Amino acid sequence: MTETVSTATRPATSDLVRRLPEYLMIWVPLLLSAAHLISFSLWTIWISFTPSTLVPVTGWVGLRNYNAVLASRNWQIAFDNLLLFGSAFVLLSLITGLMLAILLDQRIRGENVLRSIFLYPLAVSFVVTGTVWSWLLNPGIGIQKLVHDLGWTSFRFDWLIDRDMAIWTIVIAAIWQSSGFAMALFLAGLRSVDSDIIKAAQIDGAGPVRTYWRVILPTLWPITITVVVVQLQFAISAFDLVRALTNGGPGIATQLPALVVYDLMFQRSQLGRGAAAAVLMLLILLAVLLPYAAWRYVQRRQATHA
Amino acid sequence: MRDRSFAPSRILIYLVVALFAAAYLAPLVVVVLNSLRTNEEIAQGSMIGWPQHLAWSNYAKAWSGFCVAETCAGIRPYMLNSALVTIPATIFSTLLGAVAGYAVSLWRFRGDSWIYGIVTLGLFLPQQMRLLPWTIVLRDTGLINTLTGLVLIHTIQGLSFTTLFCRNYYVAIPHELIRAARIDGAGFFRIFWRIILPLSAPILIVTVIWQFTHIWNEFLYGVTFTTGQQQPVTAALIALSAAIADIPQHGVQSAAVIIAALPTLLIYLLGGRYFVRGLTAGAVK
């Protein structure tokens, strides 16, 4: 639907006065919101070219901050981690969400309760999620300890302290927290599939697996894309959760860009570098969002032309 | 498939669902159990275990006992602070977002899609980037160290989400409704108030849930832009968990976590059904 109501009459002055409240009500919040986003971004970009440390200062250092960030081990590790964490988390939460949705779609008893169970982690703060999972996953006090106390002492589940596996603990906690979101969207998507299509597949002789795989799931593309973008955005800006769960450790094995930005800006008092890292983060986001926006644009064009 | 008849496969389905449900519930169960164990008990064994005798005192201490520096009032005053920020900010950001989404979707005006695009980009702007600029804004508006300042921040930042979701919801409302109302002589606000708002329950539930949980759970701005007695509940939780100069207080901490999470958990449990419905309406357009 591209058709909309347009303002019918050219606003005369008296008209303008009469409609002032409505203009204010629309424009003030929207402009405030847009203005804060633009000015904050520009400000950060500007800071990234200054020698600011503790507080913002003027001056120009060119790309020095960027070079320093890009050359640091922290950023390199963070970037690699983001690739791994981002893809693993997005993929797995997608699969988990989809699986839960498919399971709930089987008209099972207690669907309401189950849906609440899968959704409630969304209500919990990242700090709490991080803390609680750090208890569970810590081999000294969590699941491993429990199993050891039960007598099975050869059991190992110590990813949290394993440099190579620690990033996966973040994946686990993040999936726990946000796969309910994917589930909710997928479930609604499954429920809106035309039941005649499923009947047609039955007549065509497709079994349940084939029906889902070939007929139902492909119709969920738009939802999948939405889920991917939202989760990716979550992955890229994941902060509280990681800080509470591993705080970048063991060592600096689970650094992520958002952590690096915060650390540089506020812990190390290197505002300029922190801003540069933030701008780099924005660029990563854009690399994700622009193709998405383009895809949406093409889709909309197709929709209006059909 | 959606077939009730085939028994073995249904048993498998229930089994898998039950496993998942258990996994999702596990952290909650652990916290609940720990909230009923004494610190000593937890220190003896692991974080996972049955309470030997129910240490209800954890709750008493969490609610009104433990100290954050010289204030020994537990989590209670902080809960109130959080409510004082969360409730107005949720209401404002939801209402303004609804009006904006309504304007953008049903009253197209010059430049609307640009503004709208920029506003929704706000969903993606990292928090860390905004801390210092907000400091400057709050300084210049004189709102630093006031709850009003926090309400302002959360209202403006929240607009990105609320506008996006309301707009996506409203585009599905027939334009003819607006036209009919205009012919009836209703203006912008009357149409919103009398016709659009009464239709908005599903999406308002989504934005309210979303905004409420996000603001309630926020920490960074909460501690930076408030002072002493105004701090939000997340600050008190951190005071309990990041206590480097103390033996871990896991029992009290667990009780506090549960108390602090109650409002958001309740709002999810009560609104969860509508949440799923409204989310779809708002997200997939």
Next chain:
Amino acid sequence: QGAAKPRLTAISQWSAGSDGAAITALGKKFEEKGGVWQHSPVPGFTTEMMNKLRAQIIAGDPPACSQLKGPEIAAWSKIAPTVDLDALVAAAGYEKVVAPDLAKLHKPGGKWIALPLQIYSTNMLFLSKRAMDKAKADKVPVTWADFNDLADKMKAGGITYPIANGGTRPDDGQKFEASLAGISPTAYRAAIMNLDKKALEGPEIKAAFVQVRKIANWMDPNVGAQPYATNLKRFVDGDMGMMIMGGWAQGVLRNAGFKFDDFMITPGPSDNGKPVFLLNADAFIFWQRKEPDLQAGQTLMAQLVMDPAIQTMYSQITGSIPVRTDVDLSGEGWSDGQRRTAAALKDAVANNQAVLSLAHNMAQENGLTAAMIDVLTEYVKNKTITPEQAVTRLAEAVEGSR
């Protein structure tokens, strides 16, 4: 009349445990003297405290007084005007009773703007009595060789993890600074405090890394990133043997109800036999305010902080030692550990073996500290990094962050 009622706005991260208890007690004293005490604890990490402070400064509304320490005092004093405390310091005769290296940090421009309140050594060695029994050892280790020996003995005595430790960044940093300073205080001063390039690549650094690896191998890997306090019980019970920690652990142990007879505190290993003191001092910086009541409050606060009775009270709660070298620690409220710490400080100053702690932000500004700790924490957690590699990385980190 005329004089305003003293009022103090203060920011610190001390919100819980013995830290919280101590500052609360300080506030009580302030109020007893007729002041209005307005303390804003900022729960969380030092970063959150600094965010808060920065926000207040940018807003033109700094607290009358805030927690800050080490080189950060100099750095932060450049972004907002501070109070000249020279007259008050002189009146209290404080200069004479403060270790000179420490004093320097608090008068960056030559004038006192901040006042140290309490002192810790970050390399005190805590020995578990029960563990010593298990190892059938009674000799307190003096050098790193002694230390390693004792650890081996403990292991032989059935203690799986002779070293009790936490896994936070400062914990990992402490292992290194204790090792290096114990091996050579001179090298420590040159490399860590003065960032001398040659010293940074010197053999002492490598030796320190070798020692750190030994320590790391005796630790419970399962601790992960939990704070050291998680292991206090195992330490007291003798399941773990030794702990390299600051005196603050005493406060925590006492708060948790453990008895002081269960453990022993002694200066950390030093290969030349004389104690090395890794100095860590908490301090208050005073920010300029126009309001007469706040100014009066600052005066009162400064007087309190320098007051031997107050320092006594404070240290007795937290487990530190007073900044004032003239406080008598023989009295009842003091522990053996504190007395030994005080003695060690005196010795170390005399032998020029008192150095500033890196791990606790006394040696360098935060940016550099964090960059160096990145290397140290990685080294502790990643046993595939060789000492040689670690040396190079540390030097690179210093270079990259300048």
Next chain:
Amino acid sequence: MAALSIRTLSKRYANLEVLKGINLEIESGEFTVLVGPSGCGKSTLLNIVAGLDRPSDGTIEIGGRVVNDVPPKDRDIAMVFQSYALYPSMTVRQNITFGMECRHVPKTEQEKALANVARLLQIEPLLGRKPSQLSGGQRQRVAMGRALVRDPLLFLFDEPLSNLDAKLRVEMRMEIKRLHQRIGATIIYVTHDQIEAMTMATRIAVMHRGVVQQFADPDTVYRYPANLFVARFMGSPPMNTMPGRLEADSDGPVAVVGAGRPDEVRLRLHGHDGAASYVGRDVVVGIRPECIAEASRVFSGEAPVLVDAPVEMIEPTGAETIVLLRLGGETALARITPDIRPAPGATATFALDTRRICLFDPETERLIA
């Protein structure tokens, strides 16, 4: 052998009885149309035949085999849905071959079958497209292709044309009819459009409230509707039905509308054999609008019965004029030639085709004669 036979079929949802003892025997090659108002159970019946739903009672035989427990894919049927139910993510080609793929038909055979059907339906140029890139009519054709490629014993169509606009609907109607003639398939076709029913069916089953009201060829259904429901349901505008009385004089039975009124209308009946026993009783008189025409109209060569009636309102549609008139006080519609426009309020003369009058029992509502 019947292609499909349905015996005492019932279907209940909870406490709602949707189908009540349906019996239908459909011969091979027949084009059976199921009509009825919305909710009467047409789709339910079709779904049960297809095996997509289970009957509560009764048996279904397809090609002589009881299929109650046979899954849909093995029933040798094909189905076309109202919404077409094309798989949105597959191309037209894949949509058509998907069933064969499921049945593991070899690739080359799939290709051959596809080519055949595509040629028959003239959709070759569309094979690479997705359903979203097709017009309504094209989608319809693809849906048909998917059914045709199976070459089943029985085709089931559930309102396949109701999503098309009027013009396209007429075209596709003819096309389906031609297709039926060409391939001689057995078809069950659901619609609630009675023009479709009339023009396509070899036999029509009129359903109402879960019961088959009449199952007969279109002419019979139209001319001898089994009851008032069928009479009023088939035909647009519907049959005029008026309360009346059956009398008799020496020449035989006469249906009287508005008996006793000054303007009473007496209609002599011809060949209404069953009427005799109703003489002297109330009846419902049914007469189709096209059986009331302008006075000059000749109905199949016979001299028409002429009646004067007051005109209430006219609706010229261009092709004809619909006249709302009064017969013995009762309202009735007439369809007259477009040239004639009687003035509302005035009285005009109309020709009646009395041979096609229907009489119904007012109690049972069943056709008398």
Next chain:
Amino acid sequence: MAALSIRTLSKRYANLEVLKGINLEIESGEFTVLVGPSGCGKSTLLNIVAGLDRPSDGTIEIGGRVVNDVPPKDRDIAMVFQSYALYPSMTVRQNITFGMECRHVPKTEQEKALANVARLLQIEPLLGRKPSQLSGGQRQRVAMGRALVRDPLLFLFDEPLSNLDAKLRVEMRMEIKRLHQRIGATIIYVTHDQIEAMTMATRIAVMHRGVVQQFADPDTVYRYPANLFVARFMGSPPMNTMPGRLEADSDGPVAVVGAGRPDEVRLRLHGHDGAASYVGRDVVVGIRPECIAEASRVFSGEAPVLVDAPVEMIEPTGAETIVLLRLGGETALARITPDIRPAPGATATFALDTRRICLFDPETERLIA
């Protein structure tokens, strides 16, 4: 004074010209129907008249007042929408009084107006319900009530019946017509159903591609369509249009279809005055299906022209039989009496109403005569 006059009205969206120089004068009390295929600009025109959209060019006068800059609520109009656009959260009562509430009409007057309208439309029992609790026809009535209660100069209806099923549509059609007669309102009514247009309008404006093709009373539009578009758009089945030639003999002009073929058809023309200048040239011959009937049919008393033609296919609809036949090699549809069912493949004799033949210029597609 014209109730509505539209002058040189244009509307562009970006680079799409939706309305191109529309001129319409509508008298007070007229029932004007706008018809045209989907997308031809009907709703756009109506919206501009209502003030819900701005024209790119031209003026609109309502009741003699230029209203280009007057907001919708002050134009003294009322509008009924295709989707009814009832306010879902309000009761029927509130839906109807909302406009008065907006105009601050006193409560008692609101009540009176509401009572009047509710009585007129017989919706009194529904006043307390929400729209979701109403059937389609009831919703339609409420939407109408909302318009009626304004008592405006001008009613605008945008396809108000297209969401109703066929039966209800016919009923509501009559109801609206009666309403118009009773209250004598000026109405502009958009539809793309030409039966609605024919039966309701006092004048029809046929639109196509943003241009008014013809604006005349229904009979004129039906019998003398201004061009081929109108000819084919109005009527269902549509007018048969066949390429032909105009010849002349001593008795006057003759239209020849399939000239030169053995089965050529020669149709003598009567009263086609404009035809003279086309003699010897190609024309398009138009003849409506109802003007081709069974041989016995008498068209308005004149002896019909009889033609033999091969029958291709028949579709008995019950009320009539549609015959697909060939005239001079061209396909044409005929509507004959239901009793007669010519056999497909055989040749039958048909009566033609040649007086109603239309001729079009094949180039300009305009009506010649």
